[in-house]
Amino acid sequence: MNKVITIGREFGSGGRELGRRLAEKLGFAYYDNEIITEIAKRTSLSEEYVRQVAEKRPVSPYPIHIATSFFHAPDPAFKQSLAVFSEQHKLIRELSEKSDCVIVGRCADYILRDENPFRIFVYADKESKLKRCMSRAGAENKLSEKEMKRKMAEIDRGRADYYAFFSDKKWGDRETYDLLINTSGKCIKQVADATYDYVKAVFAK
């Protein structure tokens, strides 16, 4: 069986960079935006639309298990959300069967739960995340610190809702992961090196 690492992350925590560096060092495939592009191709929806749908919980007051049994005639937007998730589900399984890989976000830890992936969650305190987001946005940034904070909170709320909708677990809860990494005030390259060393030792069995 292939070795699969899934990475859940708070927006601005550096989780994506950590995942990319980890994949590079391990020589594993790395999937993040590639997943959106491929789903867009398969569903004939625009990448922008798929990205929106794949980051937000479908409009339904119930989790998927209930929502799909209750609503015999769901509205088209809801149906499309489920179609994107279903395609994502298939694609993530295909990718995990193809080679060793690192998959960022997309409920991958839950989708692949029977394959026993190594599940990482990356987080940081608000100040560190804000600093990273502002510096990443660079000179073209049009958001004030206050607006950026609002955006950060909104994205993370979307991820938490999405995760709660499609799984029966709580996003970021320690029970759902093998390793939780706090990047507050830390250099992501160094944290990635440390994580690489940890993962190598875990995979050595």
Add this chain to the structure above:
Amino acid sequence: MNKVITIGREFGSGGRELGRRLAEKLGFAYYDNEIITEIAKRTSLSEEYVRQVAEKRPVSPYPIHIATSFFHAPDPAFKQSLAVFSEQHKLIRELSEKSDCVIVGRCADYILRDENPFRIFVYADKESKLKRCMSRAGAENKLSEKEMKRKMAEIDRGRADYYAFFSDKKWGDRETYDLLINTSGKCIKQVADATYDYVKAVFAK
């Protein structure tokens, strides 16, 4: 400044063994029960009594910040709890100034918060913890699985209450730690090796 690693842990998660192995590999001092013994000496209380007091939240409906200002004439048991905590506080600071070390439990992460220790929390699912506790108890074990489960829950509740009383943080919350390690179904020696590799890379800066 010395390198200090603090380890919070759920009962039965293997956190203590992980801490001991980590200290051995790093060549750091290791403190756990030694702290109880030393406090007993300094306070002239019995080790058994200190252990009880140091594992349970003092009898007060308020956290320490409020309790100590409200009660001008607290009862003797409450006063003794505070005396033990105060001695523990002093001792842990002394130990951290003496040499590089690993300290298990005892609110050490909170007590040393200004020294920037590397804060680990070790946890596992209920089945793994029960299995570890039952096998550790060995042939002399007089507890049924049900009784052991109750004991495990009681000890962890005591730790959480103690932590909440003496700090303004929540025990086991990811914000309070640098690294959270899930030992469910894993070999502690291997997890300790991986943690050693992680910590070496973090300390390498």
